[in-house]
Amino acid sequence: xxxxxxxxxxxxxxxxxxxxxxxxxxxxxxxxxxxxxxxxxxxxxxxxxxxxxxxxxxxxxxxxxxxxxxxxxxxxxxxxxxxxxxxxxxxxxxxxxxxxxxxxxxxxxxxxxxxxxxxxxxxxxxxxxxxxxxxxxxxxxxxxxxxxxxxxxxxxxxxxxxxxxxxxxxxxxxxxxxxxxxxxxxxxxxxxxxxxxxxxxxxxxxxxxxxxxxxxxxxxxxxxxxxxxxxxxxxxxxxxxxxxxxxxxxxxxxxxxxxxxxxxxxxxxxxxxxxxxxxxxxxxxxxxxxxxxxxxxxxxxxxxxxxxxxxxxxxxxxxxxxxxxxxxxxxxxxxxxxxxxxxxxxxxxxxxxxxxxxxxxxxxxxxxxxxxxxx
Amino acid sequence: xxxxxxxxxxxxxxxxxxxxxxxxxxxxxxxxxxxxxxxxxxxxxxxxxxxxxxxxxxxxxxxxxxxxxxxxxxxxxxxxxxxxxxxxxxxxxxxxxxxxxxxxxxxxxxxxxxxxxxxxxxxxxxxxxxxxxxxxxxxxxxxxxxxxxxxxxxxxxxxxxxxxxxxxxxxxxxxxxxxxxxxxxxxxxxxxxxxxxxxxxxxxxxxxxxxxxxxxxxxxxxxxxxxxxxxxxxxxxxxxxxxxxxxxxxxxxxxxxxxxxxxxxxxxxxxxxxxxxxxxxxxxxxxxxxxxxxxxxxxxxxxxxxxxxxxxxxxxxxxxxxxxxxxxxxxxxxxxxxxxxxxxxxxxxxxxxxxxxxxxxxxxxxxxxxxxxxxxxxxxxxxxxxx
Numbered sequence: 001x002x003x004x005x006x007x008x009x010x011x012x013x014x015x016x017x018x019x020x021x022x023x024x025x026x027x028x029x030x031x032x033x034x035x036x037x038x039x040x041x042x043x044x045x046x047x048x049x050x051x052x053x054x055x056x057x058x059x060x061x062x063x064x065x066x067x068x069x070x071x072x073x074x075x076x077x078x079x080x081x082x083x084x085x086x087x088x089x090x091x092x093x094x095x096x097x098x099x100x101x102x103x104x105x106x107x108x109x110x111x112x113x114x115x116x117x118x119x120x121x122x123x124x125x126x127x128x129x130x131x132x133x134x135x136x137x138x139x140x141x142x143x144x145x146x147x148x149x150x151x152x153x154x155x156x157x158x159x160x161x162x163x164x165x166x167x168x169x170x171x172x173x174x175x176x177x178x179x180x181x182x183x184x185x186x187x188x189x190x191x192x193x194x195x196x197x198x199x200x201x202x203x204x205x206x207x208x209x210x211x212x213x214x215x216x217x218x219x220x221x222x223x224x225x226x227x228x229x230x231x232x233x234x235x236x237x238x239x240x241x242x243x244x245x246x247x248x249x250x251x252x253x254x255x256x257x258x259x260x261x262x263x264x265x266x267x268x269x270x271x272x273x274x275x276x277x278x279x280x281x282x283x284x285x286x287x288x289x290x291x292x293x294x295x296x297x298x299x300x301x302x303x304x305x306x307x308x309x310x311x312x313x314x315x316x317x318x319x320x321x322x323x324x325x326x327x328x329x330x331x332x333x334x335x336x337x338x339x340x341x342x343x344x345x346x347x348x349x350x351x352x353x354x355x356x357x358x359x360x361x362x363x364x365x366x367x368x369x370x371x372x373x374x375x
Numbered sequence: 376x377x378x379x380x381x382x383x384x385x386x387x388x389x390x391x392x393x394x395x396x397x398x399x400x401x402x403x404x405x406x407x408x409x410x411x412x413x414x415x416x417x418x419x420x421x422x423x424x425x426x427x428x429x430x431x432x433x434x435x436x437x438x439x440x441x442x443x444x445x446x447x448x449x450x451x452x453x454x455x456x457x458x459x460x461x462x463x464x465x466x467x468x469x470x471x472x473x474x475x476x477x478x479x480x481x482x483x484x485x486x487x488x489x490x491x492x493x494x495x496x497x498x499x500x501x502x503x504x505x506x507x508x509x510x511x512x513x514x515x516x517x518x519x520x521x522x523x524x525x526x527x528x529x530x531x532x533x534x535x536x537x538x539x540x541x542x543x544x545x546x547x548x549x550x551x552x553x554x555x556x557x558x559x560x561x562x563x564x565x566x567x568x569x570x571x572x573x574x575x576x577x578x579x580x581x582x583x584x585x586x587x588x589x590x591x592x593x594x595x596x597x598x599x600x601x602x603x604x605x606x607x608x609x610x611x612x613x614x615x616x617x618x619x620x621x622x623x624x625x626x627x628x629x630x631x632x633x634x635x636x637x638x639x640x641x642x643x644x645x646x647x648x649x650x651x652x653x654x655x656x657x658x659x660x661x662x663x664x665x666x667x668x669x670x671x672x673x674x675x676x677x678x679x680x681x682x683x684x685x686x687x688x689x690x691x692x693x694x695x696x697x698x699x700x701x702x703x704x705x706x707x708x709x710x711x712x713x714x715x716x717x718x719x720x721x722x723x724x725x726x727x728x729x730x731x732x733x734x735x736x737x738x739x740x741x742x743x744x745x746x747x748x749x750x751x752x753x754x755x756x757x758x759x760x761x762x
Contacts, residue, residue: 021644021645021646021649021670021674021677022452022453022454022455022456022644022645022646023455023456023646023674023677023678024455024456024458024459024681024683025456025459026677026680026681041397043397046407046408047408047410047411047456050408050410051460056410060414061409061410061412061413061414061418062406062408062409062410063406063407063408063409063410064403064404064405064406064407065400065402065403065404065405065407066403066404068407069403100397100398100399101397101398101399101400101407102396102397102398104677105670105673105674105677106677107408108407108408111397113397134463134466135459135460135463136456136459136460136462136463137459137462137463137466137469138455138456138458138459138462138489139459140681142680142681155681155682
């Protein structure tokens with residue numbers, strides 16, 4: 001090190017090599033994203049800041065540290081007004097924590113240490129960069145973005161002022177949780193699936209004897225019946241959901257939606273004029289295949305996560321099952337308690353099934369003939 | 376005393392390792408940056424014009440005057456930041472579909488300097504369609520056509536200058552084209568005579584013509600005449616970075632590296648001049664050759680980070696002569712040749728082709744020598760060696 005310094009010193013005297021190049025104007029912006037926190041460093045040439053905010057107070061063409069220090073607030077205000085960071089669409093307020101100096105090939109730069117905090121961990125960072133373009137349209141902002149071990153770069157220019165950068169694939173478990181949430185949500189807003197399930201479950205606490213509905217004797221028998229139906233439905237729709245999501249099978253969505261509506265009608269009518277009772281699990285399986293295509297179209301709209309196909313598929317499916325379980329958990333105790341009364345058989349079972357059948361018929365008409373009957 | 380040495384050492388090391396780590400300067404009076412132009416009146420004048428334009432941003436005359444001055448400043452210093460300032464001055468008109476003619480000519484000049492030659496020609500054609508008597512547009516058009524190797528078109532553009540521009544300008548234009556397209560000796564002779572007859576011309580114009588004469592004489596293999604022209608040009612304008620580069624090349628070719636070191640030692644802000652300086656240091660085994668080379672590498676890195684390809688000619692020479700990487704050099708030289716075709720571009724292409732034995736580059740050079748009929752003794756010697 002010492003020898004090198006001496007050699008350089010000798011050079012300084014011998015041949016006076018200036019450290020400054022003539023170079024077009026650039027600023028160097030480094031951002032390190034860690035969860036919802038962003039640490040940054042922004043190097044802006046003193047020469048450029050002189051043009052933009054004025055540094056050379058005594059106008060002697062030499063900029064001293066005192067002159068820069070006196071303008072720290074102005075520099076920070078100028079810079080921060082021309083940089084906007086947003087994590088997944090939401091602003092990340094930013095402040096300057098420290099002012100330093102550094103040397104680049106074309107001279108001395110003001111170094112601004114930055115800190116920004118976003119409301120949530122950042123998956124996509126949007127950067128709006130507007131520094132100096134009015135003073136020097138050939139200026140460029142050179143961004144280096146680090147996140148963990150990965151680094152990406154971007155160049156900002158007058159015709160590329162805003163860019164969105166993928167910080168990194170979100171953590172695996174988070175991705176999985178997201179798809180579980182989507183699955184639950186879809187069951188909750190997907191009334192056709194709920195009504196189909198409810199239609200099949202309504203008779204689960206009853207038993208058909210001599211052409212009459214009667215309450216089942218034990219909870220156990222009801223639970224087993226529910227379990228068979230839900231398992232059959234789940235197996236079936238998981239199968240077609242997976243095949244469709246992976247692109248192995250596809251059906252036109254209008255056909256699928258119409259068949260789903262038809263399945264609800266049939267399940268509801270079967271409660272009023274029973275054709276199949278003991279084989280409802282089989283019905284659940286058969287129509288479950290159709291419902292699986294319906295789930296798949298939702299998943300197709302969401303898109304499977306790149307590089308985590310199976311993970312997101314399983315996550316979505318788990319979500320659908322969890323949503324189903326919640327419905328069962330609500331339905332079964334209530335139905336079991338009410339099963340022996342006339343209210344359950346007449347109002348809930350008969351009335352409910354009739355209502356479901358009517359609603360599903362409207363859906364069928366809407367979907368099959370592309371009409372708008374209900375809003 | 377000892378403390379002073381320590382500080383000097385620190386300063387020297389800081390220079391050696393540019394952008395090592397951000398720091399807080401030790402003293403408030405420490406000078407961090409010297410603004411280009413220093414206390415020279417030119418800087419004040421530009422500041423004054425800029426302030427005046429800021430007060431009246433829509434003033435076309437003021438804006439074009441300022442842009443013109445910035446472009447001149449950039450040419451003298453080899454400093455591209457001035458080109459950006461020039462563009463900023465023209466901002467109100469820059470993106471208009473039909474900017475006023477003075478803006479179009481300046482926009483073409485700025486586009487030419489960032490090697491957007493096609494866009495520059497489009498601007499110039501638009502001006503000339505409106506006003507076929509715009510001599511500045513014809514001259515700039517000729518320059519762009521000359522750089523891109525379209526000699527017939529360049530000659531035609533020069534011809535349009537007759538009776539519209541000073542005789543010395545017209546002849547400089549015509550001789551520049553003729554000198555590298557089969558008329559080297561008569562072109563030189565005619566320009567030399569016109570130059571001698573026009574002692575009263577503007578010194579900046581005379582310096583430019585003297586530089587052209589130096590280059591022409593050197594290509595013709597008349598080093599004494601070339602030397603005299605360069606010296607005259609330097610006496611007229613010793614700070615012009617193009618002239619300094621041309622003369623440095625002339626000296627380097629004649630193994631006069633020590634003179635190059637003296638000529639350029641405090642003019643290395645421009646990459647093109649640092650390149651010649653570093654080569655001269657290397658050729659004389661001088662201390663600091665390594666450091667100059669490293670500094671240049673850092674500058675090319677910085678240019679590549681902003682995706683600038685304006686200096687590929689210099690970068691090819693850097694790879695060939697200073698880094699000893701003929702493969703990288705010939706790749707850059709070919710990329711550069713695709714954009715511009717001046718004698719210096721041909722020279723570096725021929726040198727890298729010979730060093731790398733790249734058959735494609737070699738074929739391009741041979742074809743060009745044949746079709747353009749360019750005469751250049753340094754090239755002829757090169758081709759002769761190879762044969």
